[in-house]
Amino acid sequence: MEYKGEGAKGVAVEIRNITKSFGDFRALDDVSISIEKDEFFSLLGPSGCGKTTLLRIIAGFETPESGDITFDGNSILHLPPEKRECNMVFQNYALFPHLSARENIAFPLKLRKMNKDEIRRKVDHYIHLVELDGHEDKRPAQLSGGQRQRVAIARALVCEPSVLLLDEPLSALDAKLRQNLLVELDEIHDKVGITFIYVTHDQSEALSISDHIAVFNEGKVLQTGSPYEIYESPSTRFVASFIGDTNIFPCIVENSVYDNNLEEWLITVQIDELGSTVTVTDYDDIEIGRRLYFTIRPEKIRIVGGERKLGENSFSGFVDEPVYSGYQSKFFVKLDNCTFIKVLKGHTTYLDDGPEIEWKDRVSVSWRAVDGYLVKEEWSEKR
Amino acid sequence: MRSYYKEKRSFSFSNLCLFFVLLFLFLPLIVVIVYSFNSGRAMVWQGFSLNWYRELFTSSVGLWKALWNSIIIAITSSITATILGTAASIGIKWYRFKGRTYITVATYLPMILPDVIIGISMLIFFSSVNLPLGMFTIYASHTTFNLPFTFLLVSSRLDEFDYSTIEAARDLGAREYDTMVRVVIPSIFPGILSAFLMALTMSIEDFVITFFVSGPGSTTLPLYVYSSIRYGVSPVINALSLILILLSMAIAFTFRRFLKSFAASA
Ligand SMILES: Nc1ncnc2c1ncn2[C@@H]1O[C@H](COP(=O)(O)OP(=O)(O)OP(=O)(O)O)[C@@H](O)[C@H]1O
Numbered sequence: 001m002e003y004k005g006e007g008a009k010g011v012a013v014e015i016r017n018i019t020k021s022f023g024d025f026r027a028l029d030d031v032s033i034s035i036e037k038d039e040f041f042s043l044l045g046p047s048g049c050g051k052t053t054l055l056r057i058i059a060g061f062e063t064p065e066s067g068d069i070t071f072d073g074n075s076i077l078h079l080p081p082e083k084r085e086c087n088m089v090f091q092n093y094a095l096f097p098h099l100s101a102r103e104n105i106a107f108p109l110k111l112r113k114m115n116k117d118e119i120r121r122k123v124d125h126y127i128h129l130v131e132l133d134g135h136e137d138k139r140p141a142q143l144s145g146g147q148r149q150r151v152a153i154a155r156a157l158v159c160e161p162s163v164l165l166l167d168e169p170l171s172a173l174d175a176k177l178r179q180n181l182l183v184e185l186d187e188i189h190d191k192v193g194i195t196f197i198y199v200t201h202d203q204s205e206a207l208s209i210s211d212h213i214a215v216f217n218e219g220k221v222l223q224t225g226s227p228y229e230i231y232e233s234p235s236t237r238f239v240a241s242f243i244g245d246t247n248i249f250p251c252i253v254e255n256s257v258y259d260n261n262l263e264e265w266l267i268t269v270q271i272d273e274l275g276s277t278v279t280v281t282d283y284d285d286i287e288i289g290r291r292l293y294f295t296i297r298p299e300k301i302r303i304v305g306g307e308r309k310l311g312e313n314s315f316s317g318f319v320d321e322p323v324y325s326g327y328q329s330k331f332f333v334k335l336d337n338c339t340f341i342k343v344l345k346g347h348t349t350y351l352d353d354g355p356e357i358e359w360k361d362r363v364s365v366s367w368r369a370v371d372g373y374l375v376k377e378e379w380s381e382k383r
Numbered sequence: 384m385r386s387y388y389k390e391k392r393s394f395s396f397s398n399l400c401l402f403f404v405l406l407f408l409f410l411p412l413i414v415v416i417v418y419s420f421n422s423g424r425a426m427v428w429q430g431f432s433l434n435w436y437r438e439l440f441t442s443s444v445g446l447w448k449a450l451w452n453s454i455i456i457a458i459t460s461s462i463t464a465t466i467l468g469t470a471a472s473i474g475i476k477w478y479r480f481k482g483r484t485y486i487t488v489a490t491y492l493p494m495i496l497p498d499v500i501i502g503i504s505m506l507i508f509f510s511s512v513n514l515p516l517g518m519f520t521i522y523a524s525h526t527t528f529n530l531p532f533t534f535l536l537v538s539s540r541l542d543e544f545d546y547s548t549i550e551a552a553r554d555l556g557a558r559e560y561d562t563m564v565r566v567v568i569p570s571i572f573p574g575i576l577s578a579f580l581m582a583l584t585m586s587i588e589d590f591v592i593t594f595f596v597s598g599p600g601s602t603t604l605p606l607y608v609y610s611s612i613r614y615g616v617s618p619v620i621n622a623l624s625l626i627l628i629l630l631s632m633a634i635a636f637t638f639r640r641f642l643k644s645f646a647a648s649a
């Protein structure tokens with residue numbers, strides 16, 4: 001085995017121009033993704049966008065109309081599910097109800113006619129890996145949701161596939177358990193060192209665990225990239241608002257000049273909803289007159305009490321609704337021209353006298369040009 | 384759960400209901416059992432004796448022959464009906480083809496039709512194809528009237544079956560045959576077993592249909608009992624009843640324990 005470390009090790013799974021329809025309904029539309037060896041790759045998108053369909057095509061339960069999928073450069077589409085070098089953890093676990101946890105995990109090994117001692121050794125190893133010691137003789141009906149999920153993972157891992165497919169394995173669990181299992185899943189991934197393809201509709205789950213993410217909507221891949229790229233440089237309006245929380249406004253580019261200090265282009269855009277212009281930086285020169293979207297994340301906006309001019313991109317208004325959640329507060333600020341803007345303020349100091357900013361307080365908000373972002377998706381008048 | 388039942392020992396309306404149900408169920412049986420030990424022939428108590436048991440075991444060749452016939456037919460026809468019913472329910476549930484619903488409805492027909500009609504139509508059919516009446520015709524008709532029940536019981540078990548376990552099995556490397564033998568059959572086995580038991584009892588106790596399709600030398604137990612009581616009830620039948628009751632109770636209890644261990648998995 002090669003040493004598992006940082007850096008690219010070549011492509012493990014290549015998905016090329018996959019299209020799949022159910023009757024007239026197009027579930028996947030020209031989907032292309034390439035997934036590197038040993039990485040944790042997430043397919044992220046809202047319900048019904050075709051994530052499960054893509055996973056089922058990879059596993060061999062559905063056949064696409066066109067396109068190809070290769071594992072290590074070899075096409076797998078002609079292979080039946082049992083011959084593919086991938087295993088799947090199903091959304092509902094799909095454990096065999098008549099077998100104990102141990103027998104469930106041993107199932108694929110027994111099919112391969114492995115000798116008894118070898119089976120025992122391997123099963124023990126994986127039971128230990130997913131921390132199921134002491135529960136191995138229980139039937140699925142006697143296990144908790146989290147334990148069932150771990151049996152399902154162990155059962156898929158015991159085949160030692162080169163790719164593990166996980167279809168929202170945590171969606172049926174409560175938030176706390178989900179957090180714990182997410183950490184466990186990450187540890188398992190580090191230990192076994194194989195490619196994970198993980199389907200989820202939970203953006204925070206995807207951001208925290210993945211090496212790369214593909215964002216889906218309505219059967220199309222909108223953007224592929226690292227969590228950082230997806231969050232900071234969304235390529236479409238949908239990605240910007242689906243990942244995390246954001247303020248997003250249609251804008252018209254008015255001016256664009258190169259700033260030698262920042263080594264970036266300083267772009268001025270007109271935003272009708274704010275009734276003003278805003279400056280924002282971008283790596284590229286942007287044509288004047290283009291209709292794009294301007295976005296600014298709530299946590300990147302500064303908020304202070306009272307009416308103060310805070311340099312560039314500064315607005316004032318009233319706090320319409322403060323939402324206090326311990327470590328931070330979220331403010332819905334109603335600007336003077338009646339547009340709402342969301343602002344997050346982290347509480348990094350001890351709040352002795354209660355919140356500094358309260359309901360109906362007059363506040364000023366501002367952000368730096370480098371913190372905004374221009375989404376390169378065009379809009380037309382009749383949206 | 385256990386402790387809940389234990390606490391509810393005190394007398395209540397539900398206990399009263401239970402008492403009457405059991406009384407109505409078992410009173411006739413108790414009468415039969417008591418009179419099997421009667422020394423006289425009439426329904427008047429004349430003293431304890433094992434006469435009828437002696438007669439049952441020594442000089443009732445026809446009866447034993449009939450019981451043997453019943454058992455053979457019950458076992459063979461139940462096995463056939465269970466296999467056919469299981470295959471049919473799997474086929475109809477998981478495969479799409481033309482006329483699925485018609486087949487389903489047609490399968491239920493023998494369950495709805497009165498036994499007399501089935502008996503007569505079987506008889507007409509067998510004589511029109513020149514099949515001599517005997518063990519085989521009884522076997523065939525029992526298989527026919529048992530089929531809807533086995534089909535229904537296995538189907539209801541299949542409704543609860545999680546289809547994705549089949550995909551999981553395929554994904555883990557099982558071919559179609561392995562999937563069937565290692566996943567599908569074991570998961571629906573409680574359903575198959577209860578279908579088999581149901582068929583077994585219905586076949587053993589059937590009188591009407593058997594009456595029409597039996598021939599010389601193929602007398603089953605119900606037919607034998609019927610022909611012997613036409614000339615007054617022989618207490619030998621009472622003696623036989625006790626033995627059958629004990630036997631079926633033993634079978635029921637063994638299977639119940641077996642089924643219970645299965646229920647834990649569902
Ligand atoms: N067998 C099928 N027949 C017809 N339509 C289907 C079939 N399977 C999926 N679809 C449709 O394809 C679309 C994508 O389904 P898919 O199961 O891939 O969604 P998903 O992204 O996994 O959603 P979720 O997050 O809710 O699981 C859905 O609109 C669904 O209705």
Ligand SMILES: [Mg+2]
Nearest residue numbers: 051052091167
């Ligand atoms: Mg899904």
